[in-house]
Amino acid sequence: MTRRLFAAFSFVCLFASVSFSQNNGVLPLTGLRFFNEGISAKSIEVRIDGAQLINNRIPLNKDIEILLTRPAGFAESNKILYAGAEFALVSPRGELLSQIPNLLAANQSTGFIGGNLSALSIKFGITSEMIRANMNGTVKIRLYDLKGKSQMRLEIPITLARKDEPLQVSKxxxxxxxxxxxxxxxxxxxxxxxxxxxxxxxxxxxxxxxxxxxxxxxxxxxxxxxxxxxxxxxxxxxxxxxxxxxxxxxxxxxxxxxxxxxxxxxxxxxxxxxxxxxxxxxxxxxxxxxxxxxxxxxxxx
The missing domain is CATH 2.60.40 (Immunoglobulin-like)
Structure with a gap:
């Protein structure tokens, strides 16, 4: 189920262009739906190669990055926070195509430096083995607190771009x-x-x-x-x-x-x-x- 999935998670200092204050909502450009269930962020962007994705058509075998600025809601211990990020890819019929319980298993014991965290970056990629015969689906990311019950859910409807299709990104x-x-x-x-x-x-x-x-x-x-x-x-x-x-x-x-x-x-x-x-x-x-x-x-x- 998870063969050849590539994913990464890191903390960075970046700025985003669209801010929001509601607990749940839909973002322009990609149609990403977010559900703040104890964890929140000032803004969210979806990026490819450092540029903002302006639709939901994505290529295979390419890093897709989700940036959350000023994430909040994690329980900290000695200024260290412990975060997990669950990845799931679901077909249009609701079939689970691929899943990883925690993209941060390597950092589960060490955690991340908390305090006034500027931004958080989640990276994932879609392979042909994962998407199978489907041309679209939904990426579901559950960002959760390993030391508490708080979480944030993100759902991104995706459509595969053609091999010769220019990426629709912008800075x-x-x-x-x-x-x-x-x-x-x-x-x-x-x-x-x-x-x-x-x-x-x-x-x-x-x-x-x-x-x-x-x-x-x-x-x-x-x-x-x-x-x-x-x-x-x-x-x-x-x-x-x-x-x-x-x-x-x-x-x-x-x-x-x-x-x-x-x-x-x-x-x-x-x-x-x-x-x-x-x-x-x-x-x-x-x-x-x-x-x-x-x-x-x-x-x-």
């Missing part, structure tokens, strides 16, 4: 200023801000409530460029289980002739109007035909 992603708990990232573009609101006035699907995203003053594209891009959205319930939505999103694209800035408004159906007690997570992604430009926004509503 130039930018955060979009946002309020109302939204987290937005762009690549190859700039955006002034994103405003989030609830819209129940739309009559196209009169039974649905919509998440409204107003992304203003986008630089680096055009009205026609936005229309040529690909739009996707995902909806998750309060347990971060994906909710299938059959209604389509609505959009409006406007621009100013003098500066070529674009204002982009999305209306995303996410729940029936009569369901108000639950919290939902909505993720929206736009990417250009060459995949070099993107907008990715996640909001709890």
């Amino acid at each position: 130039a992603t930018r955060s979009i200023p946002a309020k109302n708990g939204a987290v937005g990232v762009v690549n190859g573009l700039k955006a002034k801000n994103v405003l989030v609101s609830l819209d129940t006035s739309i009559t196209v699907a009169p039974k649905m409530a919509y998440t409204s995203l107003d992304i203003s003053a986008i630089e680096g594209s055009s009205i026609s460029g936005i229309f040529q891009g690909k739009e996707s959205f995902w909806v998750y319930d309060d347990n971060l289980n994906e909710v299938k939505i059959t209604d389509i999103l609505l959009k409006q694209v406007k621009g100013a002739m003098e500066n070529n800035n674009v204002d982009y408004t999305l209306k995303i159906p996410y729940r029936p109007k009569n369901t108000t007690a639950k919290t939902y997570t909505v993720r929206f992604r736009w990417e250009s035909p060459d995949r070099k430009q993107l907008i990715d926004v996640v909001v709890k509503i």
Whole structure:
């Protein structure tokens, strides 16, 4: 089950671009889901060769790195913390393809220097023997405290990249200023801000409530460029289980002739109007035909 798996775990000093404060959530760019169950981090990134992965298509036989900045929640003894990291690869049908109980078995007795830890790095790789005949699956990482009961779970949906497919990575992603708990990232573009609101006035699907995203003053594209891009959205319930939505999103694209800035408004159906007690997570992604430009926004509503 674990043949030819390569993995590593280390502590490093690095900075991340997307911060969050909620206990559970979904990250832009990769769709990684995180569950803080006693262990938390200020931010999380997925990287390949030091650059940030901007989608969930990964190559075989390549180190994939997960960076967690300012991890907290470990019990320390004499400023030493003892961490374990369980790896599992699961098929789309839920079949366990590969598993390692603790990637840190070699450090189990010595632990790691704690204190004001800057960042934590987990590395893993996928081989053809592990993924078998599947083209996609889910990587599950459980980071846990060997001296306590705290843990953090990470789940990353992955799709195998073709052998000749350029990796979609970047060192130039930018955060979009946002309020109302939204987290937005762009690549190859700039955006002034994103405003989030609830819209129940739309009559196209009169039974649905919509998440409204107003992304203003986008630089680096055009009205026609936005229309040529690909739009996707995902909806998750309060347990971060994906909710299938059959209604389509609505959009409006406007621009100013003098500066070529674009204002982009999305209306995303996410729940029936009569369901108000639950919290939902909505993720929206736009990417250009060459995949070099993107907008990715996640909001709890």
